[in-house]
Amino acid sequence: MTIHSLYIYDRHCACVYYQDWHRTRRPKLAVEGGIMPAVSQAVSAHPAEINQPSLSTAGSTRNTLSSGSGAAASDSPSPLLQTPVSAASALMTSGPITSTGLSFDEEAKLVYGVILSLRNMIRKLSGRDEQFVNYRTSAYKLHLFETISGYKFVMLSDPNTDSLRFVLRQIYVGPFLEYVTRNPLVSMDSTERGIDNEYFRSSVDRLVRGMSIFA
Template sequence: MTIYSLYIYDRHCECVYYQDWHRTKRPKQAIEGNIFPGVSRAVAPYTSDMNMVAQSPRNTLLSNTGVIIAVNEEPPPSSSLHNAPAPPPQSSTGLPFDEEAKLVYGVILSLRNMIRKLSGKDEQFVNYRTSAYKLHVYETASGYKFVMLGDPNGDSLRFLLRQIYIGPFLEYVVRNPLATMDSRERGIDNEYFRASIDRLVRGLSVFP
């Protein structure tokens, strides 16, 4: 089963985390100011803060604020947290990431509302499929939404999204005193959170 990408949205509908695996085309970098810092270095605009942190790849904190940021897109070769080879260069979809993230959330919100109106409040929207991908959703009681895009012919990935929530998310975000859960200012990424998700996904028997 091919797994393409993971998005995490907070209760304010903002994308606070992004990671991908088998995408053949990545979105363009987001327009500065349109996404939170710390969502993903792969799609975030380059800033002076990122330049400062890049000097220390294992550092998960911004030295002058103590806020968690994303720094592990290019881990050092000796790091025990990253065993996977570096992905090959990818072409761009032509769509900025901030627009892509809004489109993904808009689809989820529209389909969820449609299902509730047609089938009642007890019905849950869990996935939908196109010819190119299958989108899976897991929503927590606190309003966080875990969204994963995968193989259109694959089985449900809600079990994996729930494992990410009860495992790395609770361990490195909810129980992390340095991560502000409702700041509406930054993403929730840090090196150990990203590496833990990567191990969990790559450890699946269905992961190619």
């Protein structure tokens, strides 16, 4: 069993964060203007310097993302990051990486469209109290956790994986609240910028890789 990728959507239906692990078929780079800055430079059309440092590094380091892996890096490596994402990213896949044929902005829209359609269908067929939490195909399983504020955490995993909704909730109550919500340098509910920053990406990576189902 393994975990493929993580998407975070805001209440405006926009993908504000992306990270992947075991993916042998990745989307093409997003078209110019297709996604907001600071979502993931691994899929950005024009990787650029991140001007949104986390709270504890404001004014001291310049935070960037590796264009090849979406991994976090900085001019002055922080002692808090004992396992750099860039080093671990080399182990994400076993074998050549191929393309899905879709650009990332198209893929992100398709993922959100599936969630919206299935959620609406479940509410109409089963009542408003019924929740959509996951669905499975022969190739993957999609897990959903939605916050009261409208953020949607979506994870794709191996189809035989048990529900990972608790993992998405851990990401929300842990790294998300700590490095995004409580960080005054992150523009929440923005229609112009994503939420990616060095400590959030590294913390999510450590949390996911520390799970027993991660292979």
